[in-house]
Amino acid sequence: MAFPTETVYGLGARGLHGSEVLRIFSAKGRPSGHPLILHVDGEQMARALALVWTEQASRLAQSFWPGPLTLVVPKAGVVPRAVTGGLESVGLRVPRHPVALALIRATGETLAAPSANAHMHVSPTTAEHVVRSLRDNVDLVLDAGPCAHGIESTVVDLSGDRPRVLRAGATRLEQLRTVVPEIAYEHGLQVAADSARASPGLASRHYAPRTRVILAEGERVATLANTEKESGIAVGVITWRKETRDACACLRLAHARDLPPDAERYAHELFAALHEADEAALDVLIIERVPDRSEWWAVADRIERASRAL
Ligand code: TXA
Ligand code: MG
Numbered sequence: 292m293a294f295p296t297e298t299v300y301g302l303g304a305r306g307l308h309g310s311e312v313l314r315i316f317s318a319k320g321r322p323s324g325h326p327l328i329l330h331v332d333g334e335q336m337a338r339a340l341a342l343v344w345t346e347q348a349s350r351l352a353q354s355f356w357p358g359p360l361t362l363v364v365p366k367a368g369v370v371p372r373a374v375t376g377g378l379e380s381v382g383l384r385v386p387r388h389p390v391a392l393a394l395i396r397a398t399g400e401t402l403a404a405p406s407a408n409a410h411m412h413v414s415p416t417t418a419e420h421v422v423r424s425l426r427d428n429v430d431l432v433l434d435a436g437p438c439a440h441g442i443e444s445t446v447v448d449l450s451g452d453r454p455r456v457l458r459a460g461a462t463r464l465e466q467l468r469t470v471v472p473e474i475a476y477e478h479g480l481q482v483a484a485d486s487a488r489a490s491p492g493l494a495s496r497h498y499a500p501r502t503r504v505i506l507a508e509g510e511r512v513a514t515l516a517n518t519e520k521e522s523g524i525a526v527g528v529i530t531w532r533k534e535t536r537d538a539c540a541c542l543r544l545a546h547a548r549d550l551p552p553d554a555e556r557y558a559h560e561l562f563a564a565l566h567e568a569d570e571a572a573l574d575v576l577i578i579e580r581v582p583d584r585s586e587w588w589a590v591a592d593r594i595e596r597a598s599r600a601l
Contacts, residue, residue: 293407293421294394295435296386298359298443298461299414299562300421301330301404302429303394309371312403316373318428320410326376327403328361328444329383332395337383340401342367347471348449354470357387359444359461374403380450390435406443407432413500413565413597416441420566441559442589447474459589461558478588500565502527502576504598512579513538520544524574529564531557535579546571554586561590565597 293302302318304311306329316323331337334352338344342365351362366381375381386392395402406414408424415421418434445460447467455475456464467474507515512528512535519526520542527546530536536549548564550557568576578594581587 293415293418293425293429293432294391294402294404295388295418295433295438296330296391296404297388297439298386299416299438299441300407300418300432301386301391301402302407302421302425303330303402303404305398306330306374306401306403307369307371309373312371312373315403315405318425319405319408321405322410323373324376325405326378326380326382327374327405329370329374329381330386330391330395330402330404331383332392333357333385336395336401337362337385340367340370340381340383341365345449347454350470351447351449351467352385355462355467356385357392358385359387359440360384360467361444361446361458361460363446363448363450363457365450380448382446384444388435388439390433394433413562413569414443415566416559416562420562423566437559437563439559440555441562442593445589459592461589464585464588478591500569500576500597502568502573504576504578504594506578506580506594506598509535509579512577513542516544516577517542519575519577525572527568527571527573527576529568529576529578531579531581546573546576554581554584554590557581557587558590561593 293300302315304315348362348364361382361384363380363382366375370381407421408415412424416438418432421432440461443460445462446458448455448457453475454471464476509532516526516528525545528539529548531550531552539547550560581591
């Protein structure tokens with residue numbers, strides 16, 4: 292069953308039932324080594340699934356839960372290996388969405404849920420995206436409209452020597468550091484798809500639309516779009532600056548989408564824009580680069596991955 296969260300839609304199963312969890316992997320076509328996040332209704336349920344629950348985990352949980360933050364901690368014995376992809380750690384989060392919380396409370400158990408898209412596809416931010424990506428592999432979608440953030444949770448690993456961000460996401464690093472200043476983050480951290488054990492979300496091409504994507508600086512977008520178009524192929528653009536949008540407008544491209552010049556609002560619309568681009572059956576999609584500033588890192592991470600060929 293797919294359900295809404297404040298980040299993206301999740302494909303859920305009862306997290307302590309290994310056989311149900313395995314169905315998630317087959318529905319998504321996801322390799323069994325990629326760990327799933329367990330969704331809980333509060334810190335108490337999280338503690339029961341963790342072997343070790345540190346002071347840092349408590350502080351982060353109290354400051355950011357419910358919300359788009361996943362904490363990776365050593366797993367308790369009750370957590371099946373199917374959930375963690377064989378790892379000794381488990382990712383836990385409390386979603387800030389009434390439907391997701393109601394579902395956890397109604398089952399009385401933790402829900403394992405990855406984003407509700409086919410493996411390697413763009414995460415779904417509407418129920419329609421879920422159906423389009425998973426088709427017959429999903430039997431029920433709880434539709435609560437578009438997700439508030441539209442980008443996945445930030446994943447912080449607390450199982451090692453030093454806390455570190457494994458995946459940039461909807462909770463910003465500066466916010467996290469107000470609570471745990473020593474959290475490490477390597478911008479652009481990229482692990483080759485086949486060595487992605489530490490966090491498969493780091494696999495280089497994880498957020499890919501089916502369309503070929505090229506990233507370009509604002510000033511180059513229109514020129515590049517024009518060149519590609521003249522070679523006779525269907526070209527689309529995703530822009531965010533007015534200048535770039537205007538320069539592209541006169542080219543009469545097959546597809547043009549302008550996103551807000553604000554990182555949070557941009558993130559909210561990005562995946563929908565990528566889904567749209569796929570629907571438009573383009574040969575190439577040119578995405579305008581975003582600023583190299585921390586509030587844009589989660590977005591930059593998603594579009595860079597989308598542009599990387601396998
Ligand atoms: O916002 C979200 O996090 C959404 C909603 C549905 O909650 N879920 C989501 O799940 O994005 P998924 O499976 O698409 O991504 C989970 C991320 C992956 O990057 C995975 O590697 C990482 O969390 N992760 C989960 N458990 C982990 C673990 N034990 N160690 C390291 N990384 C882990
Ligand atoms: Mg995913």
